[in-house]
Amino acid sequence: MSALKRTAPTEKQLRKSLAIKKVLTSIRYAERQKRLKAPLLNEQYEHRSYLKQSQRHHDSQALKFVKLARRNAREDWKLGPLRPNRAVGADRERWGVVKQEHFVTPTIPEHSLLERDKWPAARRTWVTRIENWPIWVDDRVVVIRGREKNKIGKILDIDKERNTVLIKGVNVVYFDGRDALTAGDAPEAKIERETPVPFSDIRLVYKLMRPHPAYPHNLVPRDVVVDAIELRRHTSGIDPWTGEDVASIPIEHQKDPETGEWIYHRYVRGTGEYLKWPWVLEQEKRDALDEEAKKRRTALHDNTGVWDKVKKVLPFGRKNDMSVEQQEEEEPDNRLRAPPPKPRPDTYSFGCDTTADIIMDTSWTPNVLRSPPIPEFVVSELNAWKYEAAIAKEERKAMTDEEKQAQRAERWAEKQEAMAEVKRKMDERLALMKTPQQVAWELEQAKKIETRKTEHDVPPELLHQIGELMIQRGKVPKGRL
Structure with missing residues (x-):
């Protein structure tokens, strides 16, 4: 019984167990705080x-071309x-495309759509996506900033991931025609295309009743910014x-039955x-x-007036008195029926000058590399640069001295060829920049040098005879034999 008797814990054991409980409690508290803060940290x-x-895109795409244009402008001004x-x-x-x-700018994070109104004031200054767009395709808008200021056009497309829009005939630049080239098409040097405009730089233009x-005292429809x-939300009216x-x-009925989105x-x-909305105006126009x-x-169908005139001339005549053959031959309803209306084109009809990259679905475009989804092999290719140095180091260790020497010689030869090619292109560029006077002077100098060589050259036969005579007389200089 004494062996099974449990002894009371000592003071040292109690302090140790209490310390362990505190550490475990601290660990659980830290993990819980980490889980709660994970969404915010993400x-x-x-x-x-x-x-x-965004900053990297601005430096590599926009700022680089601005610096190049300014440098070319300074050079042109100096050379005149x-x-x-x-x-x-x-x-x-x-040139200039x-x-x-x-x-293709970076996409705005999706978390900006979640509980944006509950954010503190410091976080509301972040760039956020627009959840509910107050303008849509086919709306007329005006640009209020930039080089296209005060221009009005219709919206062609909306990019919700970047808060930008495409406006017809606004912010047009020249694109490389090869980007819109498909199999069988003739290549074009450059094509005109609209570029995105930020949503913050546009305002809606709408016709409202305003005084003339x-x-x-007369109210007329006028364009209003x-x-x-x-x-x-659609809270009353037609369900x-x-x-x-x-x-x-x-x-639960305030959402669209087809799309499941809120109706505004x-x-x-x-x-x-x-x-x-634009589609409401379009429907009213069609109606x-x-x-x-x-x-x-x-x-056109209402021809009762014509029958009244005929009845005065033939009072005893009736329309039903004609034979069935005559009624089938005349067919007055077919003659008086209005022609069928012409089919109206779609809202967005493509003309004959529309490029193939708009009307055809392509499986690969340069923009896919910059925005998801991307092909699976692209990720491995983009991450390959991390291991290139290690792979090259292992390959160099496995090489022999002769292989290393041959590799150095090959690199030296490639470097010399590249330097020669650069020098040749530089000479060609310099030759294109020469004036006619410089070209004439160089030709004249080359002609003078050629003439000087031909006038003072000694024939080889004479030199041979002089050498033999010097050998006979012993006049040969030392070190020449």
């Missing part, structure tokens, strides 16, 4: 990565009439699920004037055209 990391990528013609060579027709990847400048737009006109729509109406902030066509067809 958002901060994504935001810092986005800022770094002797400034070089840079549009030379095989790509002279593509840009690549499509120059305008000359007659203030809307500075602030307010979006309100999109049942089609009934109700005073209050249930919250837009108003001018402050005045509350209703702004219709008006259909109603007008229906009226024309009704007017």
Whole structure:
């Protein structure tokens, strides 16, 4: 019984167990805090990565070309009439074009869409995506900043991942025609294409009823620049699920049945004037055209007035008195029926000058490398540079002395060839920059040197005879034999 009797813990053991419990409690608390802070830390990391990528893109794509243009302008100003013609060579027709990847900026992180209103004031200054766009495709907008300021155009496309839009005829630049080339097409040197405009640099242009400048009492539709737009949910009116006109729509019916997104109406902030969406205006225009066509067809079918005139001339005649053959031959309804309306084109119809990269789906474009999804093998290729140095070091260790010597000789030969090629291209560029006077002077100097050589050259036979005579007389200088 004494062996099974449990002894009381000593003071040292109690202090040790208490210390262990404190350490375990601290570890659990730290892990819980880490789990709670993980989403915020992930958002901060994504935001810092986005800022770094944006700065890197600005330095490598935009700032580089600005510096090059300024340097060329300084050089042209210094040389004056002797400034070089840079549009030379095989790509002279593509001088001044840009690549499509120059305008592919990094995407804004998706976490900016989550609980944006609950963020503190310090985090609201971050660049965030626009969750609900107050403008859409086919809306008329005006540019308020940049070189295209005060220009008005229709929106062609919206990029929600970068908060940019494409406006028809605004911010147009020359793109390299080879980027839009597909199999079987004739290559073009350059093509005009719209480039993205930030959402913060545009404002909606809408026709609202405003007083006439000359007659203030008359209200006429005029273009108005809307500075602030307010979006309100579809809470009353026609229920999109049942089609009934109700005073209050249930919250579960305030979403589109097809897309599952919230239905919004837009108003001018402050005045509350209703702004219709572009597809609503398009539908109203179609309905008006259909109603007008229906009226024309009704007017053509209504031929009762013609029968009244005939009845006065033939009072005993009736329309049914004609034979069945005559009724089938005349067919007055077919003659008076209006011609069928012409089919209207789609909202976005492609003309004959539309390039293939717009109307055709391509499986690979240069932009895919800069935004997901990307091919699986691209990740391994991009990460290969991390191991190139180690692989090259192992290969050098395995090489013999003769192989190393041959590799050095090959590198030296390649370097000499590259230097010779650079020197040759530099000489060709310098030759293109020479004036006609310089070319004439060089030709004259070369002719003089050639003439001097031919006048003072001694024939080989004479030199041979002089050498023999000097040997006979013993006049041969030392060290020449």
